[in-house]
Amino acid sequence: METESTNNNKIWNVGLLLVATLLAAKLISALIIPRSKKRLPPVVNSLPVLGGLLRFLKGPVVMLREEYPKLGSVFTLKLLNKNITFLIGPEVSAHFFKAPESDLSQQEVYQFNVPTFGPGVVFDVDYSVRQEQFRFFTEALRVNKLKGYVDQMVTEAEEYFSKWGNSGEVDLKCELEHLIILTASRCLLGEEVRNKLFDDVSALFHDLDNGMLPISVIFPYLPIPAHRRRDQSRKKLAQIFTNIIASRKQTGKTENDMLQCFIDSKYKDGRQTTESEVTGLLIAALFAGQHTSSITSTWTGAYLLCNPTYMSAVLKEQKNLTQKHGNKVDHDILSEMEVLHRCIKEALRLHPPLIMLLRSSHSDFSVKTHEGIEYDIPKGHIVATSPAFANRLPQIYKNPDKYDPDRFAPGRDEDKVAGAFSYISFGGGRHGCLGEPFAYLQIKAIWSHLVRKFELELISPFPEIDWNAMVVGVKGKVMVRYKRRELSPN
């Protein structure tokens, strides 16, 4: 018969064994696994607490330029209570672009857009609904729709530049911003806004724009005047679009514009989009496409006007096209403008307006660098990549800081040779830009018109980059002297 003390001994022994096993497991995980398996990325050296924030505020690209040579293509910046892990270059950023939403999501990091786009759309809804809303974008930007938009883009450019005199001086940046908002109004928001409500709607969009400040990224609902104006303007815009939608539905009138596509869009369960959703999706489209396109058209112009070789190549292409098609410009003719396409693509390589792309990581993952080093990125990190930095990697692009559109010409194809995700101005993979063809067509419609009709000369210094803007663009004015050509170049 076992005594009470033998029983106690047994319990002690089992307890001790348990504790010893737990300790051993802990030791193994703490000592062995980190050394052999968990290889965390190196951490940016910065002062405690606010150091990381200060490095980031100095400019993320400045920080990347300093740290990449020291730490390589994967490293972590400690920013207040967050870890931001940078993945730079195609080998390590592939996961960033391809991972499913359950692993790397946009919702948390792009939340600051919610008060601007409004409730019920994009980053305010679950991924399954967002996917359906992105399907509406895809459908609204299909080739058959783009063909109609191009005719409107061409008409807008013709009308706009017909108001220039025979010669003069203009701020090209300001002119292109204005033309692009007019074109976007027509193609995206519809003719009611373009023809009747343009001034009101532009002013409201202006307030929305000014309500998206760097501070809004961290505190989107901070009660400051800019946010209050943003919220009031959004409400007024929603009212304007509700009236337009109601009137279209009442009269049965349909148009070829994005507004109409969104009105006609249906979710998988058969539900139609609401007026509020249509308004939100249109605001999102304008935010995605307007500054990005106008900035790119300004850089394209600045580079062409400073590079006579490429300007001559563009002119020669236009001359060939006018010989072939006369003065007509449509979707298919714009698609033939390969030289101009490369000139735009190269301006965008050097100056992507979205300099930083972000995701939130929900599961651990590993990446392998070009040099074969493997890193484990823990769940909970914010993961980032930077088009502005990665587009200038010397192992991908020869003389990366030089404007050289022919690097994309057949035979060189520098972005393709280096593999997928070497050129990321439009992002790529799962969330690649849905408006890329629209943007190229719009910029080509403008620049083909300008070079055909005008001789142009840049009279201010080559523009600098405005790193402080949310969508990084051109600093100051871009003054251009123009003279109307007597004859088109044919």
Ligand code: HEM
């Ligand atoms: C030069 C002009 C443009 C540039 C440089 C640009 C750049 C980008 C980039 C980098 C992304 C990916 C963001 C990320 O991965 O986090 C993106 C996504 C997107 N863009 Fe653009 N964009 C341009 C024009 C447009 C236009 C004109 C539209 C629509 C009319 C548009 C609609 C979108 C949409 C809907 C997405 C989200 C796609 C998704 O998440 O699945 N973009 N764009």
